[in-house]
Amino acid sequence: xxxGRKVYMPRKxxxxxxxxxxxxxxxxxxxxxCRAENERRRSRRKYAESHLTAEEKETKKRVxxxxxRREAADKRLTIKAGSDPREYARxxxxxxxxxxxxxxxxxxxxxxxxxxxKFNPAEIIKASKERAPEVLPVPAEVETITRxxxxxxxxxxxxxxxxxxxxxxxxxxxxxDDVVAILKAALRIMEA
Numbered sequence: 443x444x445x446g447r448k449v450y451m452p453r454k455x456x457x458x459x460x461x462x463x464x465x466x467x468x469x470x471x472x473x474x475x476c477r478a479e480n481e482r483r484r485s486r487r488k489y490a491e492s493h494l495t496a497e498e499k500e501t502k503k504r505v506x507x508x509x510x511r512r513e514a515a516d517k518r519l520t521i522k523a524g525s526d527p528r529e530y531a532r533x534x535x536x537x538x539x540x541x542x543x544x545x546x547x548x549x550x551x552x553x554x555x556x557x558x559x560k561f562n563p564a565e566i567i568k569a570s571k572e573r574a575p576e577v578l579p580v581p582a583e584v585e586t587i588t589r590x591x592x593x594x595x596x597x598x599x600x601x602x603x604x605x606x607x608x609x610x611x612x613x614x615x616x617x618x619d620d621v622v623a624i625l626k627a628a629l630r631i632m633e634a
Contacts, residue, residue, distance in 0.1 A: 450467055457479050458472065460472050
């Protein structure tokens with residue numbers, strides 16, 4: 443203690459890095475300027491977090507939608523199963539196994555031929571073409587196609603940005619070449 447005040451261990455300022463003796467145990471900054479700088483940095487960080495790029499917004503939105511979808515699926519499973527989604531999954535698996543167990547397999551060659559006639563791939567394909575000339579993609583394919591289209595659009599946008607930057611650098615290069623030529627001419631004049 444020094445004249446009635448407690449002296450704390452020297453500490454390093456979090457902003458400028460100088461060593462200082464803090465007036466209180468919670469002091470982190472050596473001066474008002476450092477405290478103000480910390481506030482400025484914090485407000486800029488907060489601003490940057492609230493103003494995301496379009497890609498970051500899209501990613502954040504996709505993550506939220508996926509979480510909502512998973513939550514809704516869990517809720518449906520919980521409602522169907524009572525309380526535990528795993529219990530519902532086990533019940534579904536048992537039901538599926540039971541269904542397959544009930545399917546009668548052909549015992550003789552004649553029965554096998556009849557059975558195979560029902561599931562002749564050529565006839566199934568022919569019938570499906572007659573019913574639906576255009577095959578609709580499954581949801582997983584739609585999702586993959588959508589994702590690839592999105593990535594393709596992002597790559598096109600990135601390519602456009604790179605092309606614009608290249609044009610800008612070429613203009614700067616041409617301007618610098620002009621400046622170099624002028625400086626060389628001025629140097630020759632000064633030497634003469």
